[in-house]
Amino acid sequence: MSFFCGKYPIIEKRTLAKGIYSVVIDAPELADEAEAGQFANIGVQGFTLRRPISICQIDKEHGTLRFVFEVRGKGTYALAQLSEGDSLDVLGPLGRGFNIPEGKKIIVVGGGIGVPPLLEISRETSSMCTAILGFRDYTRIILNDEFEEFGTKTILCTDDGSVGVHGLVTAPLEEELKSGNYALVCACGPEPMIKAVIKTCEAHNVPCQVSLEQRMGCGVGACVVCSCMTVRNGREYYSRVCKDGPVFNAEEVRFNG
Amino acid sequence: MVDMSVKIAGVEFPNPVIAASGTYGNGECYTDLYPLSKLGGISCKGMTIEPKLGNPPPRIAESYSGILNSVGLQNIGVHGFVEYYLPTLKEEGNVIIANVAGATIDDYVAAVEVLDASDVDMIELNISCPNVKQGGASWGISCEGAASVTSAVRRATKKPLIVKLTPNVTDITAIAKAAEAEGADCISLINTLLGMRIDVKTRRPILKNNVGGLSGPAVFPVAVRMVWQCHNAVNIPIIGMGGISTAEDAIEMMLAGASAVQMGTAIFTDPYSPLKVIDGIEEYMEENGIKSLSEIVGQVKPW
Structure with missing residues (x-):
């Protein structure tokens, strides 16, 4: 599993509900690597931090990735202004996705x-x-x-x-x-x-496997800000939602940690 | 081709751009994009003698042209660093700087003794972390504190010693002089500026630690000013940092008195930014006929 960073063209944008948008990008190398439950850290012009957004659909055959996001603040509002033909600044695919038994x-x-x-x-x-x-x-x-x-x-x-x-x-x-x-x-x-x-x-x-959210920085495990309390081998410690997650086995997560 | 190498405390960096502590892990996080060897060096994640859990989340808040963080030195401990990360770092990176923090002088000395016996190239003494209750910045906010920890650590290692300064003081030059007098080979500055953000709906601070360190372009002019003041006050080299995101920023910092620079927050915005800065500095050198970066260090012409 590896990730990329670059600008990828938006080939489809739709409104799904008020303030909720679906965006498809043409990004064959990302689609090739992506797994269900992973996310991308999306760059927004004029903002220091990227916005972590989960991957909604992966089309390896056509080389596309789909994101669905909700406008929550100024950054996601700016993202929502992008349209087909614009490019999306994507760092991804990132993190550990779901582990689905066949x-x-x-x-x-x-x-x-x-x-x-x-x-x-x-x-x-x-x-x-x-x-x-x-x-x-x-x-x-x-x-x-x-x-x-x-x-x-x-x-x-x-x-x-x-x-x-x-x-x-x-x-x-x-x-x-x-x-x-x-x-x-x-x-x-x-x-x-x-x-x-x-x-x-x-x-x-x-x-049960759960996908968690936390305020995030780098998205690749470097800055250790997006922590969540977990227990492994009987020891409590802060895991990184971006790198060790976002998907965790339920039994290892401690809420209110 | 221009020569981009710089020499600090006898250590040669192939270029002057170093990843700042706490923003680049231990060199393992960005290798999908480019090899660690592209950077002049890396200051590794701040480490303590024992592993440290860090502060509860949320640990990050965005601000205008910057971020606040309150990680609180989460790390696997100096032994874990030497065992798990250092061999790969030595193999893949250029200059490897170990950033060390502690609650007591004994903690600092114990960690530095472990590192002294290791392969790290330099030690960066973190007396400026704003996010820990004990130690951290409390050593860096008085001349006595800075002097006593620098002096103790100096006796514990022969490796080149960088002392990293906090900007949260009335006169940073006094602290810089204290570090120099006790045997620091170099100073690095600035660490983050203590700040706070509040959610107006919940009336709660965004950071669970209530306060945290501000970094990013917002702090850049403060950093330039402090580097310039320190350059005028001490005779040891300075590594400048604080909000550098472009080659122009890096050159500005060098003109103020920095022999090399560290980049951090800009990497979160654009992981390729350190490489763009390196390329931009090279271009500036070519365009201006600069053969060695030492020609521009501290060359600001003040009014």
């Missing part, structure tokens, strides 16, 4: 802007994958139709019940884990959701 049934659980990195898993595993996707309300729903197009059974949840299951992703997760023989759960989303998913998986004795 030929086994899995569940992906996503919350809000945590959904995009799970789409690549759905593309790769199709009907072996069940997706449980949670959003605040119907205006925030993204990518659900694409999971379905890949042949993945998709369960939608909204906090306000405007579409799909009313409430948290953990209720349908509980149901699925009871009824199906799943080898793994992969989760990405806000911390309370991640914690609830880990708890549910523990109760059903199903392994």
Whole structure:
């Protein structure tokens, strides 16, 4: 696995919901190396720090990478102003992605802007994958139709019940884990959701991999700012979300560390 | 072809651009993009005698043309460094500088003794880290503190000794003189400026440590001023750093009095920036008929 740094042309840009954008770049060498769950650190003109954005889809055949991001502040706002024909300043692919067992049934659980990195898993595993996707309300729903197009059974949840299951992703997760023989759960989303998913998986004795977020600097493991508390070999220490993660095995993560 | 090499405390650097401590790991992080040998040297991640956990996250906040960090010297300890990183560093890099921090003088001396017996080329004494509760910058904010730790470490090593200064003092030249008087071969400056950012929605500081060190282009003029003042105050060479992101910045820093420069935050923005700076300095030398960089060190013509 190696990474690159350069400017890559944007060949498609779409708006998925208010303030949420999908961008596809032509970057064959990056697509060749990329794995589901990895991210790229995207440079923004006029800002010191790059913005870490997860890889949503990898097309090795056509040599493209897709990112889906939400405008959260001035940097992502500036990124959202780019359009087809502009180039994207990309450092990537970075970090450790999901480790998906072959030929086994899995569940992906996503919350809000945590959904995009799970789409690549759905593309790769199709009907072996069940997706449980949670959003605040119907205006925030993204990518659900694409999971379905890949042949993945998709369960939608909204906090306000405007579409799909009313409430948290953990209720349908509980149901699925009871009824199906799943080898793994992969989760990405806000911390309370991640914690609830880990708890549910523990109760059903199903392994869980979680993708974490932290304020990041270099993106390549050099500056050690994006730390999260982990336990390995009985010892607590700060791992780097950018290099040791962003995907971790649930049992090694200690929240509130 | 111009000669870009510089010599500091008897150590020859093939070019004057060094990766700053804490921004380049131990040389292992950017090898996918270019070999470590492109840089004049590397100042390795600050190390302590025992491994150190560091501060809780978030440890970084963005600011105007800069960043604040509060890592708190997370590192695997000096023994881990010598065992795991140093052999590869020696093989792949040019000048290898070990950056050392400690809470007590005994900690500094113990770490330096380990490094003295190792293959590192130089030791950079970090008496300027703003992010640790004990030690760190507290040694660097008084002449007595700087003198006592420099003197103790000087007795513990024959390796070229750089003392890295904090800008968070009233008169940096007094600290520089104290380090020089106790046997420092070189000083490097500036470490980060203590700063703070607050989230106006939550009313919480963005950094879990509340405060952290500011670096990046925002601090550059402060760094140039301090390098110039120190150049006028001491006779040992200076490694200048603080917000350098272009070749012009590096040349400006050398004109102020730096014999070489370190780059850090700019690498986060553009990992190739050190190479661009090296190329730009070379171009400047060719265009201006400069044969050796020593011709420009401290050559600012003040009004």
